[in-house]
Structures are given as C-alpha cells and as structure tokens.
Amino acid sequence: MPVKPMAARQPRQKKTSAVQLPLEQRAVKLVAQRMRSAEELRKKLVSEGYEADAIEKTISRLKEVYLLDDRKMAAAVGRYYKDRGDRFIKAKLLHKGISAEEHAQAIDELPDELERALAAAAKKLRLLGSVEPQLAARKLWQHL
Numbered sequence: 821m822p823v824k825p826m827a828a829r830q831p832r833q834k835k836t837s838a839v840q841l842p843l844e845q846r847a848v849k850l851v852a853q854r855m856r857s858a859e860e861l862r863k864k865l866v867s868e869g870y871e872a873d874a875i876e877k878t879i880s881r882l883k884e885v886y887l888l889d890d891r892k893m894a895a896a897v898g899r900y901y902k903d904r905g906d907r908f909i910k911a912k913l914l915h916k917g918i919s920a921e922e923h924a925q926a927i928d929e930l931p932d933e934l935e936r937a938l939a940a941a942a943k944k945l946r947l948l949g950s951v952e953p954q955l956a957a958r959k960l961w962q963h964l
Contacts, residue, residue, distance in 0.1 A: 890919065
C-alpha cells in the first residue's frame with residue numbers, strides 16, 4: 821500500500837475541547853466518569869477555564885439534585901481503603917477536599933482500627949502460608 825506524501829494527508833480532526841461544552845454538561849460528564857468531591861470538581865473546572873461564580877452555582881445545583889455528595893464520597897473512600905489505618909484514610913479524604921466533619925463520620929462507620937489491622941494481618945498470613953516464620957514475620961511487619 822503506497823504511503824501518501826505529507827502534503828496530501830488530511831490533518832486529523834481535533835477533539836472538541838472541554839471549554840466548548842456548556843459548564844453544566846461538562847460538570848455532569850465529569851461526575852458521571854467517576855465519583856468526585858465538590859472540591860475536586862471545582863479544581864478541575866477552574867483548570868479548564870470556567871468562571872468561578874458559574875462553577876459555584878453549578879456545584880450547588882449538582883448538590884441539590886444529589887449528583888454531588890461529599891458524605892457519600894467520604895464513605896466510599898473509607899470503604900475502599902478499609903484495610904488501611906485511620907491516618908491513611910484521613911489523608912486520602914483531605915487530598916480529595918473532604919471536610920473534617922465528614923472525615924470523622926466516614927471513619928466512624930468503619931470497624932475499629934485494631935480489628936481492621938488484625939483482619940489484614942490474618943489475610944496476609946494466609947497468603948504467606950509456606951514461607952518460613954522469620955521471613956513471614958518480616959513481610960507481615962512491612963505490610964502493616
């Protein structure tokens with residue numbers, strides 16, 4: 821198959837940029853892609869060039885229709901990282917822009933940190949079944 825010279829090739833069509841979409845459509849699209857906190861959505865929309873006042877109105881509207889809920893986001897993050905410690909979960913929630921009140925509520929819904937650590941240790945020990953005890957202890961310590 822002969823290759824066309826560079827001048828004869830048609831340039832690729834650019835994908836429509838996010839700024840061309842109306843703000844509400846872009847916000848709903850971002851929230852539909854994955855669960856986001858209000859702060860994450862705000863940062864993303866600001867980085868794409870939307871106006872701050874319009875972003876705040878859109879975020880409050882999304883909260884009214886329950887498409888954006890930081891408490892559900894905090895609970896989901898807590899459940900996802902349930903095998904980790906409270907400090908790790910708090911750091912993840914802070915990184916996502918979730919408030920301290922919602923941190924506490926998400927962590928309170930989880931079992932006690934000691935129970936979670938014991939369950940994680942038991943799971944790791946099952947996976948290390950045939951390894952010699954000293955090596956297993958070292959790997960368990962590193963895991964926790």
